[in-house]
Amino acid sequence: MSENVPTWGLLAQYEDPHAIYKACEQVRDAGYEQWDACVPFPVHGLDKAMGVKPSRLPWVVLSVGLIGSGLGLWLEAWTSGSAYPFIVGGKPLFSLPAFVPVWYEVTVLSSCLAAFFGNWILNGLPRPHHPAFASKAFERVTDDKFFIMIEAADPKFDRAKTEALLKSSGATLVEVLEP
Amino acid sequence: MATANTTTLPDDPKTRGDVVLDEQTAGREALVRGDYTFHDITEKVLAVNEKPILKTPAPFKFGIALAGAGFAMFGGYIGYLFWEGPGIWGNNNPVAWAWDIVNFVFWVGIGHAGTLISAILYLFRQKWRTSINRYAEAMTIFAVLAAGSCVALHTGRIWMDYYLFPIPNQMGLWPNFRSPLEWDVFAVNTYLTVSLLFWFTGLVPDFATLRDRATVKWRRLFYGILALGWRGSMRHWVTYEKAYQILAAFSAPLVLSVHTIVSFDFAVSQLPGWHTTIFPPYFVAGAIFSGFAMVLTLMIPAREWLGLKDLVTIKHIENMNKIILVTGTMVGYAYGMEFFVAAYSGNTYEGFTFINRMGGPYWWAYWIMMTCNVITPQLFWFKKFRTNVKLTFVLSIFVNIGMWFERFVITVTSLHRDALVSSWDYFVPVTEVFFLLGTFGLFFFLFLLFIRFFPVIAMSEVKAVMPQANPHWEGYGHGASGAVPAGAVAQGDH
Numbered sequence: 001m002s003e004n005v006p007t008w009g010l011l012a013q014y015e016d017p018h019a020i021y022k023a024c025e026q027v028r029d030a031g032y033e034q035w036d037a038c039v040p041f042p043v044h045g046l047d048k049a050m051g052v053k054p055s056r057l058p059w060v061v062l063s064v065g066l067i068g069s070g071l072g073l074w075l076e077a078w079t080s081g082s083a084y085p086f087i088v089g090g091k092p093l094f095s096l097p098a099f100v101p102v103w104y105e106v107t108v109l110s111s112c113l114a115a116f117f118g119n120w121i122l123n124g125l126p127r128p129h130h131p132a133f134a135s136k137a138f139e140r141v142t143d144d145k146f147f148i149m150i151e152a153a154d155p156k157f158d159r160a161k162t163e164a165l166l167k168s169s170g171a172t173l174v175e176v177l178e179p
Numbered sequence: 180m181a182t183a184n185t186t187t188l189p190d191d192p193k194t195r196g197d198v199v200l201d202e203q204t205a206g207r208e209a210l211v212r213g214d215y216t217f218h219d220i221t222e223k224v225l226a227v228n229e230k231p232i233l234k235t236p237a238p239f240k241f242g243i244a245l246a247g248a249g250f251a252m253f254g255g256y257i258g259y260l261f262w263e264g265p266g267i268w269g270n271n272n273p274v275a276w277a278w279d280i281v282n283f284v285f286w287v288g289i290g291h292a293g294t295l296i297s298a299i300l301y302l303f304r305q306k307w308r309t310s311i312n313r314y315a316e317a318m319t320i321f322a323v324l325a326a327g328s329c330v331a332l333h334t335g336r337i338w339m340d341y342y343l344f345p346i347p348n349q350m351g352l353w354p355n356f357r358s359p360l361e362w363d364v365f366a367v368n369t370y371l372t373v374s375l376l377f378w379f380t381g382l383v384p385d386f387a388t389l390r391d392r393a394t395v396k397w398r399r400l401f402y403g404i405l406a407l408g409w410r411g412s413m414r415h416w417v418t419y420e421k422a423y424q425i426l427a428a429f430s431a432p433l434v435l436s437v438h439t440i441v442s443f444d445f446a447v448s449q450l451p452g453w454h455t456t457i458f459p460p461y462f463v464a465g466a467i468f469s470g471f472a473m474v475l476t477l478m479i480p481a482r483e484w485l486g487l488k489d490l491v492t493i494k495h496i497e498n499m500n501k502i503i504l505v506t507g508t509m510v511g512y513a514y515g516m517e518f519f520v521a522a523y524s525g526n527t528y529e530g531f532t533f534i535n536r537m538g539g540p541y542w543w544a545y546w547i548m549m550t551c552n553v554i555t556p557q558l559f560w561f562k563k564f565r566t567n568v569k570l571t572f573v574l575s576i577f578v579n580i581g582m583w584f585e586r587f588v589i590t591v592t593s594l595h596r597d598a599l600v601s602s603w604d605y606f607v608p609v610t611e612v613f614f615l616l617g618t619f620g621l622f623f624f625l626f627l628l629f630i631r632f633f634p635v636i637a638m639s640e641v642k643a644v645m646p647q648a649n650p651h652w653e654g655y656g657h658g659a660s661g662a663v664p665a666g667a668v669a670q671g672d673h
Binding site for chain 2: 016017018019020021036037038039040041042043044045047048049050052055056057058061073076079080083084086088089090095098099102103104105106108109111112113115117118119120122123125126127128129130132133138139140141142143144145
């Protein structure tokens with residue numbers, strides 16, 4: 001690894017969930033902030049081993065769901081009671097019980113749209129390219145290999161020390177990622 | 180360890196908490212059967228997707244051609260329908276709803292098992308669902324599309340269907356939100372949208388696998404776009420799993436609400452035979468019943484042909500047969516309860532409708548329904564029949580037939596005897612059989628394309644339920660023996 005190549009970060013490969021779990025604990029305890037673990041499936045408890053905070057998504061869904069729910073009921077009340085007032089089946093213009101099914105469906109729809117789009121937006125996806133995609137080894141990340149990448153932008157990043165940490169944590173391969 | 184080849188299962192399956200089967204299958208009813216590595220799962224699931232286009236297996240080509248022909252025929256039939264109008268159907272004055280609505284309820288019901296498997300079983304932590312949920316979700320979407328085309332076409336003048344949506348129009352009209360038919364528009368559209376979002380969310384990590392393994396440019400590009408740049412980041416997985424959980428949590432009550440609202444199309448009217456409070460739960464049970472049967476009908480041949488028997492095991496089939504038995508019996512109870520309520524109400528019209536249903540001009544439809552839905556599924560009380568794949572396949576088709584006839588019985592027999600004897604009529608289909616076959620063409624065409632190009636088994640989910648996916652797993656039988664490194668268990672908070 002030449003020191004002259006611009007470095008985006010270091011990529012380390014691990015062979016199984018146990019190894020990456022242990023390694024993540026070590027990287028977390030070493031105080032790194034801008035790093036990530038990439039795995040083919042969510043390894044149970046790995047977020048805690050990494051010190052990742054719980055997702056903010058539920059709050060997004062709650063707020064959008066409440067707004068959608070309010071708009072849904074408002075749509076029914078306004079169209080039936082004001083825009084086109086018309087007595088149907090002897091029911092009052094604002095007939096809440098009969099409005100419940102559509103109100104409910106609109107609430108579900110808006111919450112699910114929020115969960116779907118919120119998920120991709122909070123994760124910064126779609127993102128067509130990422131420095132790790134240049135690595136040949138990284139192609140196995142969606143198959144059966146486990147990776148840790150530590151960014152050079154991390155204040156604690158030191159090429160030699162970080163590489164030593166990754167190697168001592170059980171990595172079977174450490175690569176330099178270029179920006 | 181990622182390579183589990185050297186480990187063996189404990190001799191006594193009970194110690195693993197598994198269902199004990201007969202000797203033939205005992206000892207291999209783990210969710211994933213056999214000693215597979217994560218990589219083996221990828222290879223196995225993607226085998227069919229990664230075949231070059233020109234090397235598509237012949238049965239596949241034949242199937243796609245056949246279903247495509249059915250789909251094309253459907254297109255032609257729709258053209259004919261537009262040209263002539265719904266007069267090409269056998270609908271008559273009292274029987275204003277017939278095959279159009281029967282097909283709609285049939286297809287919507289089939290869709291429900293997909294959501295049940297993907298959402299409700301997920302929330303109940305039923306890990307066995309991971310091998311079948313992708314399938315079932317795809318089935319949901321294509322079934323709802325088939326249902327949607329039936330209900331959109333039944334209006335006759337389909338170009339006026341935009342009246343159903345709350346869109347400002349030139350006449351200042353707005354939809355009537357107090358009508359069950361309007362509720363249905365919202366329920367079915369919400370259901371289709373949410374099912375699509377849920378399905379796509381589940382597919383993204385598997386699309387990324389296909390992208391990373393692509394050997395040809397078009398495949399890298401095609402799956403690359405669908406994968407949205409997914410790189411398996413654990414920080415992403417945290418939000419992703421939360422999104423998946425939320426979508427499941429909303430889909431579960433949604434699926435119940437959709438068929439409840441479909442049943443309101445009938446129950447909120449005042450027609451004898453339709454106007455009953457038992458309809459919502461009865462329709463939901465029937466929907467799950469028919470959907471599970473359809474999953475089995477599709478899955479049994481597919482696991483055979485795609486070589487996925489170790490992922491979709493006899494245990495999956497047995498579990499689904501148990502659900503068919505339960506829901507089939509619930510449906511049978513509802514059939515009986517309808518008669519009881521009609522008798523107990525003392526209402527002449529109600530009483531007549533049900534006696535007529537069983538012994539009137541459509542007696543044959545009623546008894547096909549009873550035989551296929553209530554009588555034959557009772558065989559599943561016996562393990563011998565539950566674990567018999569061929570018999571399961573035949574019975575699943577019986578259930579499909581029976582549930583189609585259930586909707587026929589409810590819709591047509593309740594309508595054909597109006598309040599005045601002078602209005603009585605008998606419904607005979609004219610060209611409707613092409614309508615039904617056309618929706619099957621649409622359904623199977625999309626389903627076969629799905630099997631060919633998308634991973635039919637949720638790989639990332641299956642990998643996550645394999646024993647070696649647990650970071651503390653050290654092989655069977657080593658758990659308490661001190662072989663686990665101290666740090667692995669000392670965390671304690673996960």
